[in-house]
Amino acid sequence: MNSIDKLAWLYIENRKLLCARSKGKMPFYSPGGKREAGESDQQALMREINEELSVDLIPESMEYAGTFNAQADGKPEGVMVKMTCYYSRYNGTLQPASEIEETAWLTSADKSKSSLVTTLIMDWLVSEDKID
Template identity: 50%
Template sequence: MIVDKVAWIRLEDRRVLSARTRGRDVFYFPGGKREAGESDLQTLVREIREELAVDVVPDTARHLGTFEAQAHGRPAGDLVRLTCYTAEVVGTPTASAEIEEIAMLSYADRERVSAVDKIVFDRLHEQDLLA
């Protein structure tokens, strides 16, 4: 099974914004699963508004990459496909809905994130975008 998700990558001062959902032990990039018929951009806008109470500026969204790994907390063989975008937002990200905590993480925090996020952390670090 493949879990199809879209994520927002916000880099600031060589750190990346991550969120922890209530009841979870790892951080994830903000975003989520698409609803039937939604485009990547529609999913990104909806999920980021729900989770962080900010509005994505659609014209600024840029595809960063698509990554796959074992889905955290799911049976072996269940993969998550994470399509990542950078984008500007209006407002200040605030933990909302199911989000318990948000944090700006560095590469030193790599072990605190899900398997697919680790791959993105590695890519950002290789590109000297994540300290």
């Protein structure tokens, strides 16, 4: 497999991007994950965010943001990740769950702490004047 197809939730507050870090791993990334068989992007992202951050995305607020491709972290050279990103509001209280060790509100100054694809997303969000 030379490509990993994933979904991500872009949530911005006070010009900072919500990011998560998995247990035992170093880089922060935009929360999300992979589709299960038969799931739409919306269904998969709602499930993943609930599992990872204990909140419910609001389906009618989901909006496509963009798709980004980069070398996959921790994978052999040439294995790429394709990250399809959505904005959405949510209900509940953000709280790390499942495999998530911590969350953080990051700006472009924190790119060195982030996965390669998250770095690309941050650069794009800066160019769109959404984060610092």
